Amino acid sequence: MNLNLRNYKVAEVDKGKGFAKVIFDVSWGEAWKNSINCDGVYIFGKYKDKNGLWKHINLLLKSDEVFNYEDQSPGSFSVGEGGVAADMGIWVPDTNKGFFLFRTKDEGDVSLTGVTFQWDISEFEEDIENVEIKVFGLEMVYIPEEKHYVGDPLGTEGPTNCL
Numbered sequence: 001m002n003l004n005l006r007n008y009k010v011a012e013v014d015k016g017k018g019f020a021k022v023i024f025d026v027s028w029g030e031a032w033k034n035s036i037n038c039d040g041v042y043i044f045g046k047y048k049d050k051n052g053l054w055k056h057i058n059l060l061l062k063s064d065e066v067f068n069y070e071d072q073s074p075g076s077f078s079v080g081e082g083g084v085a086a087d088m089g090i091w092v093p094d095t096n097k098g099f100f101l102f103r104t105k106d107e108g109d110v111s112l113t114g115v116t117f118q119w120d121i122s123e124f125e126e127d128i129e130n131v132e133i134k135v136f137g138l139e140m141v142y143i144p145e146e147k148h149y150v151g152d153p154l155g156t157e158g159p160t161n162c163l
Contacts, residue, residue: 001030005043005136010022018060018122020118022057023114026112033105038069038102039102040100040139041138044137057133060076063092063093079112084112089102102142
């Protein structure tokens, strides 16, 4: 609730290794994780090319395993700093187009500074130091792949005020 992404910038460029670090701050309210699932934010970036078109930022690395509620931050990715940083995790799916930032335990508001991801610039031909970027996010809930009832965990025997 009330997702806010701000202060995003390209902070470090290593053309020899083909990456640039993107750093930003993020906050949202009422984040949670329970024994079944969790909420979080799917974060992705865009850059404006020399023709004025916005294109996806491709991430350099991905997480090694399927989503498992544990922090799987690839090298040089970081959940940043803030009061809840120790309870946060990153998971990058195979698409390398964005990542899921989520609580690994507990609940409450999230406010993090210095969240970092690596941009794959190996085929980038423009002057990266002057490129305009934006970071976007969508609040989401991770629901495991298994049989379940939508709405009430008690199914048809649950209260009538559920979906």
